[in-house]
Amino acid sequence: MLELKLSLKNLLGAKLRTFLNVFVLSISFVIIILLNSLMDGWDAQAKRDSIAWEYGNGHLLHKNYDPLDPFSILDGHGSIPKEVNNLTPILVHQATIYPQGRIMSISMKGGFPKNTFIKVPLKKVLNTNYKYPAVIGKRMAESTKLSIGDEVLIRWRDKNGTYDADRITIVDVFDSDVPTVDTGQLWLDLNTLWQMTGLKNEASFFIANTSYKPSVLQDWKFKSQESLLKIITDLVNQKKYQQGIIYFLLMSIALLAIFDTQVLSIFRRQKEIGTLIALGMTRFRVIKLFTLEGSLYSFFSLLLGGVYGFPLFYFLSLNGFPVPPADQKIGIAIGDFIYPVYGFNLVFGTILTVLISATIVSFLPAKKISKLNPVLALKGKLQ
Amino acid sequence: MFKNSLLSLLLIFFSFFSNCQNSSSVKALEIIKKVDNNMFADTQIMDSKMIVYGKRKSRTIRSKGYSKGAYKNYTEYLSPEREKGTKMLKLDNRLWIYSPSTDRIIQLSGHLLRQSVMGSDLSYEDMMEEQKLSEIYYCNILGEESIQNRNCWKLELVAKKEDVSYHKRILYIDQSWFVPLKSELYAKSGELLKRTTFNEIKKIQNRWYPTKINFKDVLKSGKGTDFIVLEVLFNPPIRNDFFLKSILKK
Numbered sequence: 001m002l003e004l005k006l007s008l009k010n011l012l013g014a015k016l017r018t019f020l021n022v023f024v025l026s027i028s029f030v031i032i033i034l035l036n037s038l039m040d041g042w043d044a045q046a047k048r049d050s051i052a053w054e055y056g057n058g059h060l061l062h063k064n065y066d067p068l069d070p071f072s073i074l075d076g077h078g079s080i081p082k083e084v085n086n087l088t089p090i091l092v093h094q095a096t097i098y099p100q101g102r103i104m105s106i107s108m109k110g111g112f113p114k115n116t117f118i119k120v121p122l123k124k125v126l127n128t129n130y131k132y133p134a135v136i137g138k139r140m141a142e143s144t145k146l147s148i149g150d151e152v153l154i155r156w157r158d159k160n161g162t163y164d165a166d167r168i169t170i171v172d173v174f175d176s177d178v179p180t181v182d183t184g185q186l187w188l189d190l191n192t193l194w195q196m197t198g199l200k201n202e203a204s205f206f207i208a209n210t211s212y213k214p215s216v217l218q219d220w221k222f223k224s225q226e227s228l229l230k231i232i233t234d235l236v237n238q239k240k241y242q243q244g245i246i247y248f249l250l251m252s253i254a255l256l257a258i259f260d261t262q263v264l265s266i267f268r269r270q271k272e273i274g275t276l277i278a279l280g281m282t283r284f285r286v287i288k289l290f291t292l293e294g295s296l297y298s299f300f301s302l303l304l305g306g307v308y309g310f311p312l313f314y315f316l317s318l319n320g321f322p323v324p325p326a327d328q329k330i331g332i333a334i335g336d337f338i339y340p341v342y343g344f345n346l347v348f349g350t351i352l353t354v355l356i357s358a359t360i361v362s363f364l365p366a367k368k369i370s371k372l373n374p375v376l377a378l379k380g381k382l383q
Numbered sequence: 384m385f386k387n388s389l390l391s392l393l394l395i396f397f398s399f400f401s402n403c404q405n406s407s408s409v410k411a412l413e414i415i416k417k418v419d420n421n422m423f424a425d426t427q428i429m430d431s432k433m434i435v436y437g438k439r440k441s442r443t444i445r446s447k448g449y450s451k452g453a454y455k456n457y458t459e460y461l462s463p464e465r466e467k468g469t470k471m472l473k474l475d476n477r478l479w480i481y482s483p484s485t486d487r488i489i490q491l492s493g494h495l496l497r498q499s500v501m502g503s504d505l506s507y508e509d510m511m512e513e514q515k516l517s518e519i520y521y522c523n524i525l526g527e528e529s530i531q532n533r534n535c536w537k538l539e540l541v542a543k544k545e546d547v548s549y550h551k552r553i554l555y556i557d558q559s560w561f562v563p564l565k566s567e568l569y570a571k572s573g574e575l576l577k578r579t580t581f582n583e584i585k586k587i588q589n590r591w592y593p594t595k596i597n598f599k600d601v602l603k604s605g606k607g608t609d610f611i612v613l614e615v616l617f618n619p620p621i622r623n624d625f626f627l628k629s630i631l632k633k
Contacts, residue, residue, distance in 0.1 A: 071492060101604025105498070153602055155576065160545040165570035165602070 003285060007292040011300070018297070021257050025301035025354065028250040030309040032350050035243050037313070037340035038321055043236040044341050045177070046333040047229050053178040053333075055228045056117040056207040060087055063219050065204045067180075070094075073107065077204045078219050086212035088115050089203030091193050095156035095186070099144040106140075106184045108156065110193030117207045120181055124172035125189045132168040132192060137182025141173045148173055154186070159198040166196075177335040235332060251354075255361045258297050262365040266290065273369055274377025287366045294362020298355045316340050411522035411538050417561040418554075419515040421590045424617040426451050431613055435503045436606035444501055445613075453514050455626040466501065470631045478507055481631035488631050503608035504577070504600040508548065516540060516554075519547050530555045530564040531582070549576070560584055560591035575601050588617045 011018045051057075061067070065076025073092050080089055091110045096103060113122040125133040136146065146152055148170055155165040168186065176182055194200045206220075214222045266273070276286050320337025432445045444466055448458040456473040460466040468483035478491045496507045516522075520540035528537050540552040551569040556562070562584050568577040578601050581593035592615065599607030624630060 098602040101602075103499070103600070103603050153574070155570065155574075155602065157548075158571065161548060162542065162545060162550050163548055163568075163570045163576060164550075164572050165574040165576060166572045 003289040003292050006289055007296055010293055011296055017261065018300070021254075021261055021297050022300040022304050024257050025254040025297060025358065026305035026309075028247075028254045029301055029305040029350060029354050030312070031250055032247050032353075033309070033342070033347060034313070034316075034340070035246070036240070036346050036350070037342050038338050039236055039240050039243070040341040040343060040346060041321075042334065042338050043232065045335055045338065046232045046236070049177045049333045049335070050229060050232060051225060053119050053176050054181050055225055057210050057212055058208040058214070058222060058224045059228060060084075060206040060208060060217070060220050060222050062204055063221055065092070067205070070107075073204070077199060077202045080201050080203050081217050081220065083215075083217070084206065086209045087206035088112055088117050088209075089190060089206050090116075091190060091197075091199060091202055092204040093156060093193060093197050093199070095154050097144060097186070098153045098155070099146055104144065104184070106154075106186055108154075108186045108188055108193055108196075109181075110188045110190035111207075112190050117209045118181070119174075119176070120187055121172050121174050122187055122189065125187075125192075128169070128171055130169040130171065132166060132188065132196070133171040134168045135172040135174060135187045136170055137179075137185065138173055138175050139179055139182045140185060141170075143183075146170050146173075156196065158196070164196065178333045180333075232333065251357060254301075255357055258294055258358055259361040259365065261297075262290065262294050262362050265293070266365055266368055270372065270377045270381075273372060274374050274379070277372075277374040278378055283370050283372075287363070287369050290366035290369065291359060291363045294366070295355065295359040297362075298358030301354065301358075302351060313340065313342060317342070407524045408522060411524045411536075412517060414524075414536060414538065414556055414561065415517045415520070415522045415540070415554075418556055418563060419517050421561050421592065422563075423453070423515055426618050426621050428616040428619050428621065429612060429614070431615075432611050433501070433503060434609040434611065435501060436608065437502065438605070442502065449621050449625045451621055451626060456510075457625045457630060472626070472628065472631055473510070474626060479628060479631060486632075488628070504598045504603065504605070505608060509577075509598075516552075519543055520552065525553075527558075528555060530557075533560075533564065534558045535564055557584070557591075562591045562593055564593075577601060578607075587615055590617065 059067075062076050062078045064072055064078075066072040073094050077091060088111060093108045093110075095106050095108050097106050098104075111118075111120070111122050113124075113126050116122050121135055124135050136144070141147060144152070150170045151167045152170070153165060153167050155163060158164055168188075174182075188196075190203075194202070208214075208222075214224070273286055276289075277283065281289075317340060320335075320339045322337055323334055427448075427450045429448045429450075430445075431448065432443055435442045435444065442463070444463065445461045446458050447461060448456065450456040454473075454475045456471075458471045460469040460471075470481040472479045472481075478496065479488050480491060481488045491507055499506055500510060519542060521543055523539045523541075525537045525539050528535050535555040535557055538554045538556055540554060542550050549568040550571040551573075553567040553569070554563045555565040557564055562581060563579075564581050564584075566579040566581075567575055568579075570576050578599045580597045580599075582595040582597070584591050584593050586592075592612070594612040594615075596610040596612075597607050598610065599605075
């Protein structure tokens with residue numbers, strides 16, 4: 001208790017020096033929590049949106065179809081097996097779109113409007129008088145400069161490779177944070193796509209709902225929701241590793257300041273150390289006193305970080321962190337705003353890291369006290 | 384009695400109509416075969432330039448092509464500097480491109496074949512289709528029209544098989560040269576997709592041949608692409624190694 005009182009008194013007496021150390025450490029603490037919470041927020045948001053818009057409860061893919069390989073679209077489809085339950089088919093077919101006389105390669109995706117298991121608003125193609133009603137995403141609408149009600153010419157090849165062309169009408173533009181259901185894609189009723197391509201009763205993949213029980217089907221392979229989401233997990237982890245360098249640098253700067261202060265204190269306060277030992281304090285208690293002083297920096301930094309960090313965290317949790325439009329075009333699920341997630345592990349993990357590392361860097365210079373000669377220290381002779 | 388005479392009359396009418404149709408088709412087929420004879424050769428070496436009209440400026444690309452039959456073709460680009468040394472080899476339905484800047488050969492397939500060749504109105508797929516028209520289309524004469532002040536037959540070509548890229552073509556064939564002066568390519572829906580106009584017809588090695596061709600993707604804006612034949616040799620001997628993949632890195 002005496003050590004704690006003395007430590008507090010010493011730290012408060014040092015005023016500006018203490019404040020600077022505490023402030024630097026608090027910045028590291030706040031930034032580490034902020035960046036990690038943003039990463040966790042992005043991870044959670046991307047997974048939630050990807051499940052809702054694209055993955056459902058998993059995909060049953062044709063053996064030749066690879067969603068990441070456009071070369072596989074041509075042959076990556078097959079007849080819908082009879083024994084499919086809790087699955088909805090999606091057919092992917094390549095086409096060329098001519099918006100305002102420009103030429104662009106796209107994919108046409110067909111699904112059952114009433115039963116897609118995902119949020120793409122395909123129901124909008126029902127009950128229209130258009131020959132080929134289609135829905136597109138906001139990114140596709142932006143790149144093609146199309147809006148609801150616009151007609152645009154598309155050209156495609158049927159199952160035999162013969163060119164066909166006609167006008168499609170945009171009946172809805174949906175707003176999704178998942179670019180892989182949006183960029184360069186056109187969504188149609190599956191029956192319409194079958195009729196256009198001649199690929200009747202064929203699908204490239206199926207989306208499973210929550211009741212689907214995976215079973216072995218010839219020519220089809222099942223990819224669970226977890227394996228589909230692994231891309232996002234890996235990406236977020238990769239980003240976290242990259243940010244680890246920033247954390248390391250920030251923590252190093254803060255801890256170096258504490259270490260430096262401790263070394264200077266022990267050098268300048270040798271007379272005080274000698275007096276304490278002469279008054280009956282054991283060397284271990286003196287080391288404890290100095291280590292406690294260093295640890296208290298981290299405690300104060302948590303308090304100071306809390307003073308300006310909590311309002312900031314609260315504000316971001318309500319309003320989100322804006323994502324520049326350029327970052328949203330990189331092909332991964334990312335919204336206009338990232339809402340940070342402050343998990344228990346993150347906050348307490350960071351607090352513990354800061355406390356432990358500050359204690360260690362305080363203890364290292366304090367070890368020297370055990371080797372001090374108390375008589376010489378009392379005389380004020382430098383050792 | 385009256386019923387029988389009416390039936391006979393109808394039979395006579397249909398058989399006359401069908402004969403007319405058949406004779407028209409036979410004549411059309413003869414015309415198309417003569418066109419094929421003019422336009423195709425067993426082997427061919429062509430020095431040409433392609434003018435690609437962009438929104439602001441045009442680009443001229445010069446190349447030399449060697450072909451053998453309908454399924455073997457090798458092209459080397461000679462200018463501009465950016466494209467110089469680029470080589471393209473087509474064997475059957477496979478296409479490889481060699482780029483000197485990367486020193487790599489890539490095989491084009493799938494959607495890449497639908498990309499335009501060096502920004503032109505021609506896709507790689509278009510370049511790969513060199514089958515004789517008489518082999519893949521049913522032909523029919525629709526009438527006669529004047530194109531470029533010359534008398535032409537207007538022929539309708541409808542695909543014999545289902546795997547032909549363009550379901551229907553309308554060709555305007557010069558009646559004395561047996562060379563197309565205009566060609567229109569249609570989708571199955573009847574939508575016009577591409578238009579080709581043939582100009583500056585010259586007599587080369589006893590055959591009439593167009594030396595300036597304009598390809599226009601009508602769905603796309605712009606002036607299209609001009610293909611100008613600078614020199615062409617029909618049926619010259621060409622070494623087999625021109626049609627091996629090893630030629631690309633030579």
